[in-house]
Amino acid sequence: xxxxxxxxxxxxxxxxxxxxxxxxxxxxxxxxxxxxxxxxxxxxxxxxxxxxxxxxxxxxxxxxxxxxxxxxxxxxxxxxxxxxxxxxxxxxxxxxxxxxxxxxxxxxxxxxxxxxxxxxxxxxxxxxxxxxxxxxxxxxxxxxxxxxxxxxxxxxxxxxxxxxxxxxxxxxxxxxxxxxxxxxxxxxxxxxxxxxxxxxxxxxxxxxxxxxxxxxxxxxxxxxxxxxxxxxxxxxxxxxxxxxxxxxxxxxxxxxxxxxxxxxxxxxxxxxxxxxxxxxxxxxxxxxxxxxxxxxxxxxxxxxxxxxxxxxxxxxxxxxxxxxxxxxxxxxxxxxxxxxxxxxxxxxxxxxx
Amino acid sequence: xxxxxxxxxxxxxxxxxxxxxxxxxxxxxxxxxxxxxxxxxxxxxxxxxxxxxxxxxxxxxxxxxxxxxxxxxxxxxxxxxxxxxxxxxxxxxxxxxxxxxxxxxxxxxxxxxxxxxxxxxxxxxxxxxxxxxxxxxxxxxxxxxxxxxxxxxxxxxxxxxxxxxxxxxxxxxxxxxxxxxxxxxxxxxxxxxxxxxxxxxxxxxxxxxxxxxxxxxxxxxxxxxxxxxxxxxxxxxxxxxxxxxxxxxxxxxxxxxxxxxxxxxxxxxxxxxxxxxxxxxxxxxxxxxxxxxxxxxxxxxxxxxxxxxxxxxxxxxxxxxxxxxxxxxxxxxxxxxxxxxxxxxxxxxxxxx
Numbered sequence: 001x002x003x004x005x006x007x008x009x010x011x012x013x014x015x016x017x018x019x020x021x022x023x024x025x026x027x028x029x030x031x032x033x034x035x036x037x038x039x040x041x042x043x044x045x046x047x048x049x050x051x052x053x054x055x056x057x058x059x060x061x062x063x064x065x066x067x068x069x070x071x072x073x074x075x076x077x078x079x080x081x082x083x084x085x086x087x088x089x090x091x092x093x094x095x096x097x098x099x100x101x102x103x104x105x106x107x108x109x110x111x112x113x114x115x116x117x118x119x120x121x122x123x124x125x126x127x128x129x130x131x132x133x134x135x136x137x138x139x140x141x142x143x144x145x146x147x148x149x150x151x152x153x154x155x156x157x158x159x160x161x162x163x164x165x166x167x168x169x170x171x172x173x174x175x176x177x178x179x180x181x182x183x184x185x186x187x188x189x190x191x192x193x194x195x196x197x198x199x200x201x202x203x204x205x206x207x208x209x210x211x212x213x214x215x216x217x218x219x220x221x222x223x224x225x226x227x228x229x230x231x232x233x234x235x236x237x238x239x240x241x242x243x244x245x246x247x248x249x250x251x252x253x254x255x256x257x258x259x260x261x262x263x264x265x266x267x268x269x270x271x272x273x274x275x276x277x278x279x280x281x282x283x284x285x286x287x288x289x290x291x292x293x294x295x296x297x298x299x300x301x302x303x304x305x306x307x308x309x310x311x312x313x314x315x316x317x318x319x320x321x322x323x324x325x326x327x328x329x330x331x332x333x334x335x336x337x338x339x340x341x342x343x344x345x346x347x348x349x350x351x352x353x
Numbered sequence: 354x355x356x357x358x359x360x361x362x363x364x365x366x367x368x369x370x371x372x373x374x375x376x377x378x379x380x381x382x383x384x385x386x387x388x389x390x391x392x393x394x395x396x397x398x399x400x401x402x403x404x405x406x407x408x409x410x411x412x413x414x415x416x417x418x419x420x421x422x423x424x425x426x427x428x429x430x431x432x433x434x435x436x437x438x439x440x441x442x443x444x445x446x447x448x449x450x451x452x453x454x455x456x457x458x459x460x461x462x463x464x465x466x467x468x469x470x471x472x473x474x475x476x477x478x479x480x481x482x483x484x485x486x487x488x489x490x491x492x493x494x495x496x497x498x499x500x501x502x503x504x505x506x507x508x509x510x511x512x513x514x515x516x517x518x519x520x521x522x523x524x525x526x527x528x529x530x531x532x533x534x535x536x537x538x539x540x541x542x543x544x545x546x547x548x549x550x551x552x553x554x555x556x557x558x559x560x561x562x563x564x565x566x567x568x569x570x571x572x573x574x575x576x577x578x579x580x581x582x583x584x585x586x587x588x589x590x591x592x593x594x595x596x597x598x599x600x601x602x603x604x605x606x607x608x609x610x611x612x613x614x615x616x617x618x619x620x621x622x623x624x625x626x627x628x629x630x631x632x633x634x635x636x637x638x639x640x641x642x643x644x645x646x647x648x649x650x651x652x653x654x655x656x657x658x659x660x661x662x663x664x665x666x667x668x669x670x671x672x673x674x675x676x677x678x679x680x681x682x683x684x685x686x687x688x689x690x691x692x693x694x695x696x697x698x699x700x701x702x703x704x705x706x
Contacts (some may be wrong), residue, residue, distance in 0.1 A: 011444070029450070030440065030443055030447075030449060030450075030668070031446065031671050032431075032432075032558075032559035032560050032671070033449050035559075035669065035670050035671035036450055036451070036671055036675065037648065037667050037668025037669045037670065038667040038668045038669070039667060039679075040668070041668075078385075078705040079385075079703065079704075079705050080703050080705055080706070082703055083702060083703050084703040086700070086701065086703060087383065087702060089700070089701075090383055090695060090700045090702060093695070094693075095383065095693075095694060095695030095699065095700050096383060096384075096694065096695070096700075097382070097383075097384050097388070097389055097690065098692050099691040099693065099694075100686075100689040100690055100692075100694050101686050101689065101690075102684045103689065103693065104682070104685050104689050105682070172687070177615075182372055205385075206385035206388075207385050207705065214665065248538055249486065250503065253498070259510055293392065311667065313666065313678070314390050314391040314392060314664065315390025315391045315394075316389055316390045316391070316530075317385070317388050317390065318385070318388035318389055320386050322389065326682070326683070326686055327459070328394075329458070329679070329682035329683075330667070330679070331684075332457050333453070333454050333457045333679055336453040336454065336456060336457050337450065337453055338453075339453075340447075340448075340452065340453040340456065341442060341448060341449065341450050341452075341453050342446070342448030342449070346448065347439070347442070347443045347446070347448050348442075349436060349439040349440060349443060350432065350433050350435055350436050350439060351432075352431040352432050352559065352560065353431055353432070353433070
């Protein structure tokens with residue numbers, strides 16, 4: 001069996017017995033019943049994922065998958081494509097948003113070249129970027145498939161390999177992305193997999209005006225009409241209208257789930273990766289923690305389709321893994337509620353009548 | 354002048370010049386414009402409060418004000434009054450929800466006896482609790498004023514003294530509360546100060562059933578009709594239908610604002626304290642960071658009245674300062690966005706066309 005098939009077959013959902021053990025403790029904590037709300041819901045999930053009443057979350061890493069997109073030739077982004085390698089350099093130098101937020105929560109930032117159009121081998125040779133380049137950017141999905149089916153599998157396997165390589169030293173993963181133009185394939189993915197009209201899931205990306213916004217919708221509609229991705233086949237959707245970094249994110253999620261590690265899924269692009277991963281292996285959904293709700297239109301539809309309620313809603317729309325890093329604090333808090341709060345009996349506090 | 358009057362007169366709002374300096378930097382960061390949303394809004398506020406582009410937030414403290422309420426004689430809570438001192442003991446021993454969440458963010462927990470009905474002098478003598486006891490619980494507001502006007506001033510001054518005593522060693526304050534029955538006076542305060550019907554702002558506290566809920570509404574309506582608090586006089590509202598710990602929280606907010614320190618305001622009870630503080634010194638609102646939206650009915654009305662949008666919404670309703678402690682992570686993140694993210698020029702990243 002291939003790494004791809006092997007990983008998908010190895011994913012088991014969370015363990016309900018451990019969730020119930022956690023529930024039994026949480027219901028006895030010195031507070032009114034379930035008074036810490038979603039922290040307690042999350043503590044149940046962590047116990048179920050990790051099969052532990054002391055779910056490890058200390059060692060944290062955000063994996064930023066970078067890739068370029070042929071569809072930028074259609075003029076769907078306000079930023080030039082050279083910004084992708086420039087931002088990779090910024091990540092490596094510690095000066096980007098994700099670096100600041102990862103430092104706040106004590107997470108490492110790992111950058112992967114999944115398909116940057118520029119030659120960034122100097123950073124790879126310096127050990128600063130992991131090289132999993134599938135190609136120098138995808139093809140233009142408005143003119144044909146973004147990539148071949150073989151490339152789609154290779155992108156997912158690259159993400160699985162990154163997760164496997166890190167899993168022994170990481171308790172809590174976060175997904176991140178960088179790729180000029182990548183809200184366009186992400187929008188195409190959510191439209192294809194959920195059957196929602198493109199106009200309802202298209203947002204303004206890094207800041208399009210009305211004309212740019214309408215043009216973006218038209219480009220996505222054209223790509224879907226031309227490529228006809230099969231909504232029942234996540235691999236076909238990834239190949240026809242996806243991106244290399246989106247495939248890497250899907251693989252990272254699958255790899256983390258196979259190792260029973262919780263994974264924070266960040267914003268619109270990361271959640272497109274999660275849609276692909278869940279279409280290939282529905283059980284991986286049990287390891288996904290939806291970090292935040294992005295400003296980007298369509299993110300809400302993605303969460304509804306996955307059945308996830310995001311933790312934060314702070315008008316963020318940067319990507320890079322920033323929402324995932326910030327929400328790792330909430331995961332740490334949930335773990336502490338489960339492990340550090342005394343029960344009524346332990347603290348000799350009277351219960352409700 | 355008294356400490357009370359002196360403090361109120363000394364509060365100046367945030368500095369718009371420093372906010373604009375922060376805005377100028379944030380608009381140049383290597384990301385699409387304002388892509389970190391509320392983290393950037395918060396960074397502006399922190400700069401304006403602290404008059405700094407490196408707003409200090411490192412040294413953090415949650416002050417838990419504890420007090421009892423005569424109105425529990427009316428049967429408005431499911432928990433017995435003895436739980437107040439038991440939970441104070443739990444705080445001191447590090448086993449409560451606030452201890453776990455304060456540890457997660459690296460905040461100290463300071464407990465103040467504002468008016469616990471039980472003798473907890475052993476904990477005071479051990480240096481574990483600050484003694485500012487105004488009395489052994491308030492009087493029953495369903496039969497007369499909860500406290501005298503002099504006691505209301507003393508409670509607020511106690512909070513100011515705590516803030517002043519800590520301010521040299523604390524950058525970021527958080528409010529916390531403990532007091533069985535204290536959603537009842539908090540509901541009376543929001544109803545009195547905003548003119549909202551009691552039924553619209555009453556919640557189920559620690560878990561009342563329908564009969565208990567309707568009874569609670571009736572008790573609050575009776576207390577308001579009997580005491581007729583003056584909605585234009587926060588001190589009168591505190592005295593007639595408030596609580597000692599709520600006065601302490603109001604004082605803590607005033608004291609922090611006088612020292613230009615940001616203060617996280619937690620849930621329903623803490624925000625009742627903020628309403629009192631803002632009615633006495635509207636400028637103190639500039640130092641308040643609304644931490645989260647509680648499940649408790651009426652919290653939304655409080656935030657609307659204050660003009661604050663809370664940072665988190667996680668179905669929490671514990672109090673103790675838990676929401677404030679959790680949201681301190683967001684404040685730390687906001688500071689890091691302002692101080693650690695490179696500008697387009699610094700990182701040599703191309704800007705949008």
